[in-house]
Amino acid sequence: MKIGFIGLGNMGAPMARNLLKAGHELTVFDVVQSNVDALVAHGAGKAKAATTPAAILKEGVEVIVTMLPAAQHVKSVYLGNDGILSGNVDGVILIDSSTIDPMSAREVAKAAAAKKALMLDAPVSGGTGGAEAGTLTFMVGGEEGLYAQMQSLLQAMGKNIVYCGAAGNGQVAKVANNMLLGISMIGTAEAMALGVSLGMDAKVLAGIINTSSGRCWSSDTYNPYPGVLENVPASRGYTGGFGSDLMLKDLGLATEAAKLAKQPVPLGSLAQQVYQTFSLQGNGGLDFSAIIKLFTKK
Amino acid sequence: MKIGFIGLGNMGAPMARNLLKAGHELTVFDVVQSNVDALVAHGAGKAKAATTPAAILKEGVEVIVTMLPAAQHVKSVYLGNDGILSGNVDGVILIDSSTIDPMSAREVAKAAAAKKALMLDAPVSGGTGGAEAGTLTFMVGGEEGLYAQMQSLLQAMGKNIVYCGAAGNGQVAKVANNMLLGISMIGTAEAMALGVSLGMDAKVLAGIINTSSGRCWSSDTYNPYPGVLENVPASRGYTGGFGSDLMLKDLGLATEAAKLAKQPVPLGSLAQQVYQTFSLQGNGGLDFSAIIKLFTKK
Amino acid sequence: MKIGFIGLGNMGAPMARNLLKAGHELTVFDVVQSNVDALVAHGAGKAKAATTPAAILKEGVEVIVTMLPAAQHVKSVYLGNDGILSGNVDGVILIDSSTIDPMSAREVAKAAAAKKALMLDAPVSGGTGGAEAGTLTFMVGGEEGLYAQMQSLLQAMGKNIVYCGAAGNGQVAKVANNMLLGISMIGTAEAMALGVSLGMDAKVLAGIINTSSGRCWSSDTYNPYPGVLENVPASRGYTGGFGSDLMLKDLGLATEAAKLAKQPVPLGSLAQQVYQTFSLQGNGGLDFSAIIKLFTKK
Amino acid sequence: MKIGFIGLGNMGAPMARNLLKAGHELTVFDVVQSNVDALVAHGAGKAKAATTPAAILKEGVEVIVTMLPAAQHVKSVYLGNDGILSGNVDGVILIDSSTIDPMSAREVAKAAAAKKALMLDAPVSGGTGGAEAGTLTFMVGGEEGLYAQMQSLLQAMGKNIVYCGAAGNGQVAKVANNMLLGISMIGTAEAMALGVSLGMDAKVLAGIINTSSGRCWSSDTYNPYPGVLENVPASRGYTGGFGSDLMLKDLGLATEAAKLAKQPVPLGSLAQQVYQTFSLQGNGGLDFSAIIKLFTKK
Structure with a gap:
């Protein structure tokens, strides 16, 4: 299949390589030229570069996958002057795997539908490790038929492809799960x-x-107390894993979504503040289970 | 075995009945005379009444089990004028199954040791349902040999008998687990x-x-959203189960223990306040998963 | 002076009337036609209507004042297709009195400067009462010389005109003050x-x-406990005053600004959640001192 | 007047010296012998030592003042084996200036009344500086007539002697005020x-x-941001003043009292956790306005 891929960072690059490995042909774009060069070189003839998001459409791609850091980048790549939706997207399938707030996801989906594109939001969990290994979980929002049609493509990059309902629901599922994860991790750290x-x-x-x-995942699978489990960040100085600043970002998305939905989330909100405090003290690069350091003497 | 039993409330009475069922002989005490009468009647000759805690010792019991509402009652029953430790407890085994703060448990254990009694703290989880069915979990602190010796006795009342370490550690385990439970439940309610x-x-x-x-127990086994799981309080109007005011009590024990240990527990502390707010609004009698009502429109 | 005025709601309408009273001529715009009609009628020849924000510029105004509900409206009125900055604003003075986040204020100020307009952010406190009476406090960000030049104009609408520093700082001052106000009010309510x-x-x-x-303003000037002070909302059923949902909005701006600035605001954030909970229970229309109802039995 | 004084620490010693200065004769007790020796030496014939709290009564004192660190010490000094109430206290006036929880204060007051003693709770604010200068504020609970009678005696040690109502209300006033102070200080720190x-x-x-x-005392009189005010701890490295660990203690009393009164205090409770976190990081000895360090980059 001819596929466009935009966003070749720590997550996007290995995902794109897994698509190449599965035999697809790629046209790629990234604001960092060296990221583009590396992927094109890796593609060995099966990957070429585009100069703008919209330019990808001229290569006759059937699907475009985007993997970007935040809502502002997603809006720019889809809705900007040289953005995807500025070109002819009639019948093109657009899959946004960025983690952004559900409202922005729905705004982009609506704009895409107005241009007769077919869109899915499909944020992932599993981290860079899962992206490399092709074992990501995709939480997918959009038309159920389109989800079914794209399942095999997504399986080139992930293991669990979960349908979450209408447009934006992939983001809702991710934001709700990760808010609960942040709360459970701090709770486990406090209890331990x-x-x-x-x-x-x-x-x-x-x-x-x-x-x-x-019992929770933070306790039985990813315990923050050093020495309780092997092969988790707590037993290797909190390196690797899912960074505290990434958890902070997801908690920010959750509380933002809650504000717009007029929902109280007292523990989710306090979890965000606990991670913000931890980050200000210079620990944002540590795995998010390192939050237990706030509760133990140095 | 000849056993003393003090505290015949909603939890204590069925526990005592299970000891009778297992063939033991009981001498019982409770401040409510009708509780005593009911148990003695149920015993059909195998249960008799004592007029004070200390009086139980005159019946030659080998073990005394206590099941009381709070630390003040435990201190009164053990350390008071007619309390257990005012009698001859040399070699007698004392098992306190009340849920109290670890510091009080250790204070009583120390006083018991000074009188040559052998003491275990053994708080339970499983609620009145588990007490009736004899399927409680006992979290046991004290000498490991004594724990081993008492395991079969406790199995007349429970299914899992877990050793937690030195005196007071049964209470520590319970308080830490239940604080995390309260946090996870509110987190699950917010996320749902x-x-x-x-x-x-x-x-x-x-x-x-x-x-x-x-993933957590509150989500996969006891989900607070109505209709997600069958046979949980959320699917029967939040009746039965583990009352919100009981969770509030346990969160109070956790934050009290944290204060004495100079440990921050920000989420545990906020969980206590959330349940206190819920209780003030008249909901203390509902199952603790009903906390989701704070986050959903009436 | 010839002045443009955009946004004739509960706050904007009395502010515009005070400008008329001071002898200025107005050209006004609002998305609600009846608001426009009422103001034009009130103006008795000194106020006329414009059909778009940009159209106001054609009337040769020297100053445009905007008073809008939220950042999205401000962006639309200034940056939209028929927005103010789509016209010739060279040398025109723009004063935005809306309460919005500092980042959005700075984004608009930057766009205005690029078009050679002169811009101030000047959010107010004092509520609809202060707007009617012309006793508002203006917190002003932008060039100090421009602030000095506009002081007398602003005094037609307010009593205290406070200079806060560079562009956006008016919003910063408002958001910081109101976050502290929200915290103090809940704190006072808890203590009382x-x-x-x-x-x-x-x-x-x-x-x-x-x-x-x-001691704080919430305690000595606006005490939330009924009967402590006369002439405050607490002594008239929490009617009038500053609505809980307006406090909720300001706390949302504060935590949003804190997130972007990577600043922890644990109490500010919890204050937002407390007001969100109160609002969900149907109390958003009550004065914000009514939050004490969360802490008192019904 | 012949006065007994128990508790000669950082607060008690200067208070006792001020009583001597006013011409009273003292009989003193403290568990630390060197504290006793220093006060007796300072008294130059007007102060003598007693060997137990109860022994003070044998010297024919009319009033006993106690100034102790926590409720456990107060209970021991009043209710213990050699405690004050073990002696003949008929008609003796007892003034407890310790800061303790209102429930313990009332328990002791009730025991005193049973022995026909006349008791006031009279906790102070003003710190060691106020104790030295004799400018403390006393918040007094107990019989109003007794308060009136003792006013001049208390004025030897303090400037404002405030009547708060029935027994225990001095403690209630202190705990409520200081909880609000802790909340306002953190709020001011977040806002600044x-x-x-x-x-x-x-x-x-x-x-x-x-x-x-x-506006609040923490902002206009004790601003935590360095350089805003002169002569406050923030402008001298957070030395002197009211220690963070003392604020932590008072917040602990407030949340404990709230728990017993079944009152939610979400911000008070979070304030306690914020100070506990700060203390765990080794900052308990700094003035309580140093909490702003949690919100500023190192």
Whole structure:
């Protein structure tokens, strides 16, 4: 299939390489020229460069995948002067895998529909590791038939392709899940730090929580207390994993969406402030489970 | 075995009945005479009444189990004028299944040791349903040998008997687990209410969270959104289950323990305030998953 | 002076009338035609209508004042197709009195400067009462010389005209002050409700606080406890005053600005959530001191 | 007058010296012998030592003043084996100036009344500086007649002697005021840090807030931003003043009292957590306005 790909950063580049590996031909764009050059070189004849988002359309692509840092970039790439929707997108399938707020996703989807493009929002989870390995989870919003049609394409980049409902719902699912994740991680960190400081062994405490009603992914799969689990960031100095500043970004999306929806999210909001405090102290680059450092003596 | 039992309320009475069912002989005490009468009648000759906690010791019991509402009652029953420790407790095994703060538990354990009694703190989870069915979880703190020796006795009342370490650690485990539970429940309620208000189907959203990093007991086993799971309080008007005011009590124990241990618990503390607000509005008797009502329009 | 005025709502209409009263001639615009008609009628020959924001410029105005509900309206009125900056604004003085986030204010100011307009951001406090009475406080950001030049014009509408520094700083001052106001009001409500529930007389407690270190405007000038002060919303059923939903809006601007500035604002953020909860329960129309209802039994 | 004085620490010692200065004769007790020796030496014949709290009564004192660190010490000094109430206190006036929770104050007052003693709770504000200078504020709970009778005695140690109502209300007033103070200080710190980081001058911002609705003691009298006010801890490296750990203690009393009174105090509770976090990072000894360090880059 002929595919356009816009956004060749830490996530986008390995996703694009997985599409090449699956036999697709790519036309790519990125604001950083070296990112473009690297991907074109990697493509060995199957990948070429475009000079603007709209220029990709002239290559006769059937699908364009975008993977961008924030809503402002998505709006610029789709709605800007040389943006995708400035070209002829009639019948073209547009898949935005950026993580942005649901309202912006729906605004872009509406603009795309007005130009007769077919659009899905499909944010991912799984991090750069999942992007490299092709094991990402895609949370997909848009027409169910289009989702079904695109499933095999997305499987070149991911393992779980989950349908979430109408346009924007992929973003809703991601933002809701990640807000709960941020809350659970801080909650687990508080509970582990409290228990240990009151005299319990960390592994024993985790074992009890993991078979009780406090059980959660942050406790049984990604425990923030060093030494409880092997092969998690907590056991290698909080390197790798999902950065605290990325969690902070997602909590910002969640509280923004909540504000627009007039929904109270007291714990989600406080979780954002806890990560903001942690980031101000210079820890934004550490894995998000490092938040336990706020609750333990240095 | 000859066993003393003090505290025949909603939890204590069915626990005592399960001990009778297992063939033990009981001497019981409660400040409410009708509770005592009912248990003695149920015992059909195998249960008799004592007039004070200390009086139980005169019946030659090997073990005394206590199940009381709060630390003040535990201190009164053990340390008061006619309290257990005012009698001869040399070699007697004392098991306190009340949920109280770890510091009070350790204070009583120390006083018991000074009188040569053998003491375990063994708070439970599982609610009145688990107490009736004999399927409670016991979180046990104290000497490991004593724990091992008492395991079969406790199995007459519970299913999982978990060793948590030295004296007071049963309370630490319970308080840490339940604080995380309260946080996770509010977090799940916020995430579900937010997602639905942004246009997602509740079951679809729960399905995604339950296979993602937001997964937790509150989401996959006890989801607060009506209709997502059958046979949970959310699907029967938030009746039964674990009352909001009981969760409020446990969050109070957690923040009190955190204060004494000089540990920050920002989310645990806010969870307490959220439940306090909910209780003030007259909802303390509803199951604790009803907290989602704070986040949904009436 | 010939002045343009855009935005004739609850705040803008009385402000425009005060300009007429001071002898200025107005050309006005509003999306609601009846608002325009009312003002033109009131003007009795000194006020005429324009059909678009840009059309106002054709009337040879020296100054345009805008008073709009939110950043999206400000952007549309200044940057839109028929917006002010689409006309010839060379040398025209633009004063935006809307309350919006500082970043949007600066974006518009920058666009205005590129067109050689002279711009001030000048949000107000004082509510509709102050707008009627001409006693508003203006917090002004932009060139200091321009501020000095406009002071007398602004005094037709307000009493205190405060210079806050460079472009956008008027909004910064407003957002910082109102965030602190929201926090102080909830804090005062918590302290009053706590003290009274512990047995103190509300007036005695307020008297002590007002001469001690807890003293604040919310306590000594606008006390939320009914009966402590006369002539405040608390003593007339929380009618009139500054609506809870307006405080909620300002807290939303504050936390949004904090997010962009990477600043933690834990209490500001929780204050937003407390007002969001109060609003969801149907109280958004009550004065913001009514928040004490969350802390008192019905 | 013959007066007993118990608790000769940083606050108690200068208070006792002020009583001597006013011509009273003292009998003193403290668990630290060197504190006792220093006061007796200072008394030059007008102060003698007692070996227990109860022993003071044998010296024929009319009044006993106590100034102790926490409720546990107060209970021990009044209710313990050699405590004041173990002696003959018929008609003796007891004044407790310790800052403790209102419930404990009332428990002690009730026990005193049962022994026919006359008791006031009279916690102070003003710090060690006010204790030295004799300018403390006393917040007094108990019988109004007794308060009137003791006013002149208290004026030997303080400037403002405020009547707060029935027994325990002195503690209620202090706890409510100081909770609001802690909230206002953090709020002021958030607002100042936010405004400055968005480009405002700190003095200009403080000037605007201090004449607007955000005005509070923490902003106009004790501003936490360095350089805004002279002669406050913020302008001398946060030394002196009222320590962060003392504010943390008072917030702990407030949330404890709120829990017992079933009152939500979301901002008070979060303020406690913010100070606990600050203390864990090693800053408990800094003045409480140093909390702004949590919101500013190092």
